[in-house]
Structures are given as structure tokens and as C-alpha cells.
Amino acid sequence: MRIEDKPTVGIGLIGSGFMGRCHANAFGAVAGIFDLPADPVKSILADATDEIAAAAASALGFSRATSDWQAMVQDDSVDIVAIAAPNVLHEPMALAAIAAGKTVYCEKPLSTTASSALKMTKAAEAADVVTSVGFNFLRNPMIGLARQMISSDEIGEITGFRGRHAENYMASPDAPHSFRTDPRGGGALCDIGSHILSLARHLLGPVAEVNGHSRTIFPDRPVAARSAERRAVVVDDMTHALLRFASGVSGSIEANWAATGRTMDLSFEVTGTKGAIAFTQERMNELLLYSGSGHKAGYQRIEAGPAHPPYGRFCPAPGHQLGFNDLKVIEVAQLVEAHAAHGSCMPDFREAFEVQKTAEAIQSSAQSREWVTVCTAPG
Ligand SMILES: NC(=O)c1ccc[n+]([C@@H]2O[C@H](COP(=O)([O-])OP(=O)(O)OC[C@H]3O[C@@H](n4cnc5c(N)ncnc54)[C@H](O)[C@@H]3O)[C@@H](O)[C@H]2O)c1
Numbered sequence: 064m065r066i067e068d069k070p071t072v073g074i075g076l077i078g079s080g081f082m083g084r085c086h087a088n089a090f091g092a093v094a095g096i097f098d099l100p101a102d103p104v105k106s107i108l109a110d111a112t113d114e115i116a117a118a119a120a121s122a123l124g125f126s127r128a129t130s131d132w133q134a135m136v137q138d139d140s141v142d143i144v145a146i147a148a149p150n151v152l153h154e155p156m157a158l159a160a161i162a163a164g165k166t167v168y169c170e171k172p173l174s175t176t177a178s179s180a181l182k183m184t185k186a187a188e189a190a191d192v193v194t195s196v197g198f199n200f201l202r203n204p205m206i207g208l209a210r211q212m213i214s215s216d217e218i219g220e221i222t223g224f225r226g227r228h229a230e231n232y233m234a235s236p237d238a239p240h241s242f243r244t245d246p247r248g249g250g251a252l253c254d255i256g257s258h259i260l261s262l263a264r265h266l267l268g269p270v271a272e273v274n275g276h277s278r279t280i281f282p283d284r285p286v287a288a289r290s291a292e293r294r295a296v297v298v299d300d301m302t303h304a305l306l307r308f309a310s311g312v313s314g315s316i317e318a319n320w321a322a323t324g325r326t327m328d329l330s331f332e333v334t335g336t337k338g339a340i341a342f343t344q345e346r347m348n349e350l351l352l353y354s355g356s357g358h359k360a361g362y363q364r365i366e367a368g369p370a371h372p373p374y375g376r377f378c379p380a381p382g383h384q385l386g387f388n389d390l391k392v393i394e395v396a397q398l399v400e401a402h403a404a405h406g407s408c409m410p411d412f413r414e415a416f417e418v419q420k421t422a423e424a425i426q427s428s429a430q431s432r433e434w435v436t437v438c439t440a441p442g
Contacts, residue, residue, distance in 0.1 A: 175248020
């Protein structure tokens with residue numbers, strides 16, 4: 064029997080570190096898990112040097128390798144450009160890919176400032192290209208369930224939101240500088256605060272006003288791993304903010320990359336007049352629901368399973384659990400579908416710009432020590 068030829072979509076990936084590998088593996092796995100209109104083909108991998116690119120292309124199954132990402136984004140074999148490079152490079156890479164008419168899949172944060180993110184958003188909208196940003200935690204079926212419970216009034220009128228993204232990868236004063244501590248848009252708020260802000264907006268809508276407090280815990284860090292030379296840190300290690308959502312709901316977030324003991328506490332609690340829900344990425348296959356009163360009151364654990372799409376795509380049995388990399392598979396499935404249909408793929412560049420604008424308002428409030436209104440103009 065002849066297997067029918069399916070259309071293909073060419074992938075050009077920039078960067079092969081933590082996220083680049085995750086993108087490559089997701090593009091490799093997705094066609095076996097989802098019924099897609101086109102099969103991704105790993106075409107070209109670009110990295111900082113020819114040597115790094117060649118080794119990564121070979122390990123990750125790309126046909127070609129290059130250190131010239133400018134040429135790669137224009138190559139006819141590339142339909143989707145995936146950007147998994149340091150934040151400061153997102154803008155030039157995305158603008159070049161947009162100019163070449165490609166679908167652009169960019170890692171978070173979209174860029175280093177809101178004005179840069181807006182420039183990228185406007186360019187993408189003017190060129191009418193499909194965009195998507197790597198806020199992969201929104202793809203968790205348990206987050207989909209939480210959003211549905213909130214919008215369907217299951218926990219009543221929403222009265223509060225408490226969110227946190229806390230990890231410990233910068234908890235040592237000897238954790239070195241990297242692009243994450245770059246004065247041009249690094250810091251805990253941009254790096255992981257962007258995730259909890261995207262989640263807050265996904266669940267409860269736009270944030271209208273913020274009051275932030277930021278702190279640099281360690282005044283200097285080694286310039287590189289194992290170096291004795293140290294350089295001053297000018298970005299935040301920890302930021303807290305009070306939020307007032309446009310709906311009137313009050314809330315708070317914490318972004319903290321020096322949270323000793325915490326490895327992936329992207330967590331939230333949403334309270335309503337009839338119930339409450341709670342989640343942490345450290346137990347990403349569970350959602351806690353409080354809905355009762357009386358002698359059996361208390362949080363109940365909902366276990367992820369096929370009843371929560373698209374869990375069943377991965378496994379027909381509950382309790383077997385999805386993992387972090389599966390969220391990226393779900394993300395690229397939606398991206399390939401949007402690319403084929405020339406449709407929208409949320410969170411897109413505009414949504415990521417809104418996240419960045421909210422983060423920048425928090426930074427501005429932390430400096431002025433006053434409440435700051437998040438600009439509502441579309442830009
Ligand atoms: N969505 C998530 O959950 C998540 C998690 C981690 C990182 N990220 C984001 O992914 C991006 C990359 O982070 P990472 O942790 O993978 O970093 P990394 O340091 O592990 O990898 C960065 C890659 O970019 C390459 N690179 C550097 N300069 C380059 C250049 N001039 N041209 C081409 N390639 C270049 C590096 O060689 C490396 O392969 C960042 O924007 C980060 O915020 C997202």
C-alpha cells in the first residue's frame with residue numbers, strides 16, 4: 064500500500080541550547096502525536112559558529128547547518144523560523160524573518176523592551192505573517208481546565224489572584240553572568256516574570272495598574288563560569304508586584320530566580336466567591352479545586368487525563384503524566400496548524416508585547432515607588 068504524500072513545512076531553527084533542543088525535538092515528535100495538515104521537516108539549523116551549528120544539526124536531525132542566520136531566514140526551504148537565541152537577538156532575527164515573509168516562532172520574552180516588542184509586532188502585522196511566542200506553560204491541559212473553570216463561573220465571581228514564578232538557578236552568588244543578566248532587558252522579571260504575567264493575563268485578562276518592588280540580591284557575579292573576575296549586576300534577582308486587573312480583581316505576582324529550594328514553582332491561586340483553584344508547575348499534572356464547605360471541605364486534586372485535551376493525544380490513560388517537553392509539542396502543533404491555515408496562534412507577538420508592556424510598567428513602578436498605569440493604547 065502506498066502512503067499518501069503529505070505536504071511538508073520547512074523549519075529553520077536559530078540556537079541549539081536549552082530551548083533550541085526543545086524546539087528541535089518537538090518538531091521531530093509532533094507529526095506522530097497530532098494529525099497535522101503538513102509534516103515539519105528539519106531543514107536548517109543556525110548557531111553562533113559553523114562548528115556549533117554542524118554538531119547540533121547532526122545531533123538534532125537537521126539537513127543543513129550554518130552560522131549565517133541572515134541567509135538562513137531567506138532560504139526557500141524554510142517556511143517557519145524558530146528563534147531560540149539570546150533575548151537581545153530576537154528583534155533583528157524576527158524582523159529579518161518577517162521581511163522574508165516567514166512564519167515566526169520566537170522564544171519569550173519577545174524582546175528586551177516594550178518598544179522593541181511593539182516594533183516586531185507592527186512589522187509582523189503589516190507583513191501579515193503568522194507569529195507565535197514560546198509561553199509554553201499556557202499549553203498545559205490543566206491550565207486549559209483552569210481557564211475554563213474561571214470563565215464558566217465554576218468558582219463564582221473572581222476575587223483574587225496570587226501568582227509566582229520562583230526558581231533557584233541564580234540563588235548562588237557565584238552563578239555567572241549570561242544573557243539573562245544583560246542590562247538590555249535581562250533580569251528575573253523579564254526572564255521568568257514574563258511567564259507568570261502571561262499566565263495571569265491568560266486566566267484573568269489585562270492588567271490595568273501595577274505597584275512593583277525589585278531587588279538585586281547579589282551586587283556582583285562572575286563574568287563567566289569558574290572565572291575569578293566579577294562584574295556588577297544591574298538587573299533584578301527578585302521582583303514582587305501588586306496588580307489591579309482591568310476587571311477590578313486584585314492580585315500579586317513574584318518573579319524570583321534566587322528562590323533557594325524551588326526548582327520550578329510557576330504557581331498560582333485564584334479565589335472566587337464559590338471556590339478556588341491552585342496550581343504549581345512542579346506538579347504540572349494536577350489542578351487543585353476547592354469547591355465545598357461542611358465537614359468534607361478542602362482542596363481536591365484533579366488528575367490530568369484524556370478528559371483534558373490534548374492529553375489523550377499523548378496517552379490514553381490518566382495518571383501517566385505529561386512532561387515539560389510535551390508542552391512544546393502542543394505548542395508546535397498549534398503553530399503548524401496556524402501556519403497551514405494562515406490563522407492566529409495565541410499567544411502571538413501582540414499578546415507577548417502586552418506581557419512586556421506590563422513587565423515594563425512594573426519596572427517603572429519599582430523605580431518611582433508609585434502605582435503605574437499599564438498603557439491601554441494598542442500601539
Ligand atoms: N519557554 C521556555 O520555557 C524557555 C526556557 C528557557 C529559555 N527560554 C528562552 O529561550 C531563549 C534561549 O534560551 P536558552 O536557555 O536556550 O539559552 P542557551 O544559552 O542554552 O542557548 C542559546 C543558543 O543561542 C546560540 N546563539 C548565541 N548567539 C548566537 C548568534 N549570534 N547566532 C545564532 N545563534 C546564537 C547559542 O550558541 C546557543 O545555542 C531565550 O530567549 C530564553 O528566554 C524559554
